[in-house]
Amino acid sequence: MSNVHEIYPAGRIILREVGLRDGLQLVKRFPSTAAKRKWIEREYDCGVRHFEVGSFLPARTFPQFADVLEVVGGVAALPGAHGVALALNERGVNAALASGVAEIGSVVSATEEHSQANANRSRNEAIANIRRLCELRDGSDHRPIVSAAISMALGCSIAGPVDPNEVIRLAGQCYDAGADMVAVADTVGYAGPKAVGELTAAVVRIAESRPVCVHLHDTRGMGIANASAALDSGARVLDGSLGGLGGCPFAPGATGNVVFEDVVFLCESKGFATGIDIEKLVAVRSILRDEMPEETLYGALSRAGLPGRAASLPG
Amino acid sequence: MSNVHEIYPAGRIILREVGLRDGLQLVKRFPSTAAKRKWIEREYDCGVRHFEVGSFLPARTFPQFADVLEVVGGVAALPGAHGVALALNERGVNAALASGVAEIGSVVSATEEHSQANANRSRNEAIANIRRLCELRDGSDHRPIVSAAISMALGCSIAGPVDPNEVIRLAGQCYDAGADMVAVADTVGYAGPKAVGELTAAVVRIAESRPVCVHLHDTRGMGIANASAALDSGARVLDGSLGGLGGCPFAPGATGNVVFEDVVFLCESKGFATGIDIEKLVAVRSILRDEMPEETLYGALSRAGLPGRAASLPG
Numbered sequence: 001m002s003n004v005h006e007i008y009p010a011g012r013i014i015l016r017e018v019g020l021r022d023g024l025q026l027v028k029r030f031p032s033t034a035a036k037r038k039w040i041e042r043e044y045d046c047g048v049r050h051f052e053v054g055s056f057l058p059a060r061t062f063p064q065f066a067d068v069l070e071v072v073g074g075v076a077a078l079p080g081a082h083g084v085a086l087a088l089n090e091r092g093v094n095a096a097l098a099s100g101v102a103e104i105g106s107v108v109s110a111t112e113e114h115s116q117a118n119a120n121r122s123r124n125e126a127i128a129n130i131r132r133l134c135e136l137r138d139g140s141d142h143r144p145i146v147s148a149a150i151s152m153a154l155g156c157s158i159a160g161p162v163d164p165n166e167v168i169r170l171a172g173q174c175y176d177a178g179a180d181m182v183a184v185a186d187t188v189g190y191a192g193p194k195a196v197g198e199l200t201a202a203v204v205r206i207a208e209s210r211p212v213c214v215h216l217h218d219t220r221g222m223g224i225a226n227a228s229a230a231l232d233s234g235a236r237v238l239d240g241s242l243g244g245l246g247g248c249p250f251a252p253g254a255t256g257n258v259v260f261e262d263v264v265f266l267c268e269s270k271g272f273a274t275g276i277d278i279e280k281l282v283a284v285r286s287i288l289r290d291e292m293p294e295e296t297l298y299g300a301l302s303r304a305g306l307p308g309r310a311a312s313l314p315g
Numbered sequence: 316m317s318n319v320h321e322i323y324p325a326g327r328i329i330l331r332e333v334g335l336r337d338g339l340q341l342v343k344r345f346p347s348t349a350a351k352r353k354w355i356e357r358e359y360d361c362g363v364r365h366f367e368v369g370s371f372l373p374a375r376t377f378p379q380f381a382d383v384l385e386v387v388g389g390v391a392a393l394p395g396a397h398g399v400a401l402a403l404n405e406r407g408v409n410a411a412l413a414s415g416v417a418e419i420g421s422v423v424s425a426t427e428e429h430s431q432a433n434a435n436r437s438r439n440e441a442i443a444n445i446r447r448l449c450e451l452r453d454g455s456d457h458r459p460i461v462s463a464a465i466s467m468a469l470g471c472s473i474a475g476p477v478d479p480n481e482v483i484r485l486a487g488q489c490y491d492a493g494a495d496m497v498a499v500a501d502t503v504g505y506a507g508p509k510a511v512g513e514l515t516a517a518v519v520r521i522a523e524s525r526p527v528c529v530h531l532h533d534t535r536g537m538g539i540a541n542a543s544a545a546l547d548s549g550a551r552v553l554d555g556s557l558g559g560l561g562g563c564p565f566a567p568g569a570t571g572n573v574v575f576e577d578v579v580f581l582c583e584s585k586g587f588a589t590g591i592d593i594e595k596l597v598a599v600r601s602i603l604r605d606e607m608p609e610e611t612l613y614g615a616l617s618r619a620g621l622p623g624r625a626a627s628l629p630g
């Protein structure tokens with residue numbers, strides 16, 4: 001058995017900073033390795049413990065993740081911090097296992113069309129890949145957590161609407177293949193809270209005691225409402241990126257991942273303790289501004305401040 | 316009896332454009348009367364039927380509403396369109412009644428501190444004012460709808476946290492005074508969806524068959540999540556402003572009212588038919604840009620487009 005219930009304790013809210021991986025997919029300029037480590041250390045000081053740090057993909061194609069080993073090492077050096085890296089084929093999985101990263105993420109597309117177009121393989125092959133990843137994990141010494149994201153789970157950039165039953169079926173296959181956690185991903189930000197809530201509830205049901213992550217993009221302004229619906233439906237792991245770093249290749253000008261600091265505020269407002277200091281977290285945005293001045297950062301807390309502060313302003 | 320159930324039919328979603336009143340409270344430059352009428356006509360063409368158009372307040376202090384009579388007339392000229400104007404004292408109420416506007420709005424602060432500081436009167440006096448408004452309405456020929464907004468209902472810029480029981484008590488007093496509808500207002504955008512949902516449910520309970528409006532500001536990015544929670548809790552009337560026009564005097568740089576076009580998208584995504592064409596609505600933002608170039612407009616639909624459109628983009 002993996003230690004998934006230590007890293008994602010049942011019932012506790014876990015918020016994961018995915019800006020260092022998903023947030024860097026489309027940016028024009030990449031932060032230096034030192035800046036990435038500073039970003040992680042500063043958020044760690046705010047109370048963040050879960051970081052998606054990069055991909056084990058060819059550095060030729062994804063130069064922003066060429067330093068993934070050093071970033072994995074940066075997270076590992078912080079007591080109680082947990083690093084996640086993506087690995088999409090056996091070469092990547094072996095490199096990820098060798099890196100000692102605490103969690104390896106894999107992906108299956110919700111639709112056959114997107115699976116073929118994006119990964120040049122069928123969904124069955126993607127599931128087989130997750131099964132192989134779990135076998136390799138089981139043969140390793142440190143036995144990292146394996147998570148499986150179902151991309152386009154709430155709408156597909158190629159196929160359009162997605163049948164929730166297909167996503168539920170794939171989620172079951174991911175767990176059966178040995179994944180410790182399934183992430184339901186609204187990759188292109190198609191969904192509203194009703195769809196997110198219903199799909200989350202269904203996946204939580206089949207997950208039984210295993211954690212369910214909901215990965216949201218704020219493309220159409222529904223990100224926080226969707227996060228709220230996911231929480232109401234039993235998800236306890238949510239992804240986000242500081243300043244909503246990211247963007248969407250299918251919607252030019254759209255925001256990226258749901259804004260991390262606003263998700264923290266949402267959770268606290270709903271009575272879920274996150275252990276994260278929001279005001280300190282907002283201040284970490286300066287690293288992103290300095291390193292990636294071309295990128296628009298989003299978010300409301302950074303503009304308005306917390307209610308208590310606003311209340312103390314004159315007027 | 317008033318005709319409130321014709322204008323706000325039970326169970327139907329009514330989305331009200333409040334940009335022409337609440338949205339203009341803080342702007343640096345005001346749209347011309349012709350532009351206001353164009354704004355209303357263009358939104359009417361999109362399917363919007365409910366417009367808050369201005370205040371009957373001294374034009375010396377609120378020059379942006381000096382043309383309120385002409386704007387009221389503009390709405391009245393459109394078949395099925397419904398205009399709302401604010402009137403806060405007896406002089407204003409008489410002017411509003413004389414204007415023939417279809418709905419007159421009044422306000423009571425949720426906290427004694429804010430009532431005294433903002434309106435220089437107690438909450439009891441504000442309730443008495445609503446009762447007097449309803450008496451004058453009952454003596455009029457056209458008997459407009461009377462709505463009563465409870466400002467600062469989810470957090471107060473002066474007193475801080477607000478006891479929901481106080482808001483529920485005031486809502487009961489507003490209905491008892493003769494108001495046809497109560498609006499719960501998160502005036503400074505303090506709340507998250509849990510608080511909004513719980514308060515909405517409580518007010519819907521005491522409202523019985525009478526409509527309940529929820530008026531939200533997006534100050535801390537919770538606007539759409541809060542609107543979703545309000546709908547889940549039984550509210551069927553929501554306010555919003557095109558492009559989130561407005562702002563908050565207590566949170567410089569913050570957005571204003573919840574973004575109208577994004578609320579439309581939210582409602583449709585939840586299966587509530589609004590009768591509003593979102594893409595056409597987004598195009599109306601050009602009037603605001605032309606008339607108030609200094610104002611930042613917000614919103615996600617305007618950046619990202621509807622899901623169907625994004626899906627048809629290459630890539």
